[in-house]
Amino acid sequence: MGSNSKLKYANACNKDRISALPDEIICDILSTLSTKEAVRTSIISPRWRNVWAHVPTLDLCDKHYQREFNPVGFSEFVDRALCIHSPFNNHEFRLSSAFAEFVDRALSIRGSSKIHRLRLCCSGVKNYPLIDAWIRTAIRLNVVELELVLYSFGRPFELARNLFTCKTLVVLKLLLESNITFTPTSDCFPSLKFFHAKVYDPDADSMEKLFSSCPALEELIIGGDIVASKVLNFNIEAPELNRLKIFLAEDDFWEGSESNIFFNVNAPNLEKFDLEADFVANYILNANSLSEAKIDLEYVHTSGYIDYELGCVDRLERLFAGLLNVKYLSLSAPLFGDPECHTEDGFHLPELNRLNHLELLLFTCCNWKSLIDLLKISPHLEHLDVYNNKECTLENYRDLLVCEWVPPEFVPICLLSHLKTICLRGIQGRPDETEVTKYLLKHGEVLNKVTIYTCDFRVEDKVKLCQEISMFSKGSTTCQIEFLEK
Helix, strand or coil, X not given: CCHHHHHHXXXXXXXXXXXXXXXXXXXXXXXXXXXXXXXXXXXXXXXXXXXXXXXXXXEEEHHHHHHHCCHHHHHHHHHHHHCCCCCCCCHHHHHHHHHHHHHHHHHHCCCXXXXXXXXXEECCCCCHHHHHHHHHHHHHCCCCEEEEEECCCCCCEECCHHXXXXXXXXXXXXEECCCEECCCCCCCCCCCCEEEEEEECCCHHHHHHHCCCCCCCCEEEEEEEECCCCCEEEEEECCCCCEEEEEEEECCCCCCCCCCEEEEEECCCCCEEEEEECCCCEEEEECCCCCEEEEECCCCCCCXXXXXXXXXXXXXXXXXXXXXXXXXXXXECHHHHCHHHCCCCCCCCCCCCCCCEEEEEEECCCCCHHHHHHHHCCCCCCEEEEEXXXXXXXXXXXXXXXXXXXXXXXXXXXXXXXXXXXXXXXXXCCHHHHHHHHHHHHHCCCCCEEEEEECCCCHHHHHHHHHHHHCCCCCCCCCEEEEEEC
């Protein structure tokens, strides 16, 4: 190879071909990196200085940077990348100030470049007009997915009103502290399909209006900590809503007689409902299309806390009134098996005529009555999964435990005509467990299969239990019994 050819080859190898690419392609490359990593490319060359700010996804979180950098290190990093020179020596102030200028610069140099996704987490920035300006800028740049994590530090802060009328917003995630308020308009979120709101001691008026007009919403998740003594009305009006998840915890222990938390749900197309809470609120569900529900009230008990949960039976009955059309139900609620929660004639639960599959978690503090109650109201049940002996959260539950099987006066209709499969998990070989198994096998006239998962105990005891159950009479000649370990 001649000297000229070698020189051309060397120049070609040394040429920065990536920098020669159009901004659009470089942005696509940088979009595969985190914002923090993308910012670091700004020191490659002047050509790369501001390209990172034009990527369609920005993750701007001061907490994230506090974890990754010490206060001096992060400030110096921002200073170096963006030529910001702060005269302040206080590390905490420098960090929040540098981050504020960093975000301000990131949004301002975009020009008219649209933002597809923005995550903005502000736990140390106390310049609320600046935060408001950032949100308004994102809206002006036609943001599609927006996640806001905001802390108020005891001072009130109202979210920008044009957030609720943004026509490009499809995904919204909010984490809001108590003093952050908002005034939704009558026509909220015209294009929003996915909404995740996590609130802490929320404002009553805001909760009443925030979800009350969402014409395009398909998935809604509401979570956070609630002060039980407050009156809160969650009005959910969403004609296209398909999935609703509520997970709430009480922020204080309140010895009131009634819950002041209300969920009024009007969602004719709702199909999936997931509830996880440590208290029983008031639920009114207008959801005729609801086919799948998961109710997790694991931490709700009456035993030892009678005054605390007065009225919970009525609230549970109202909740079940909204589950009439479900085909699949997963239930984790010690209240149904708590002897102190039952009235003389038990719960007044409506019939679940469409229920096909029931998954029931039974706790160590409960008796078997909840199983019978649910079988009675499920005449067309075909599949039953029972998870037994789930550890109770009450410290004194062993003093309340009564492990006995009392067969019902009449055999539930589903056992005689529809129940095809039964799965029993967590079986420890107690007499009450074998009696339940014996009853189900005897009266399950159309059973095809019963699967029994045993817990860890001695091999000889397990063999004896399997032999005993195998000898039980069966109402179905085609029923097969399978023994498995958990």
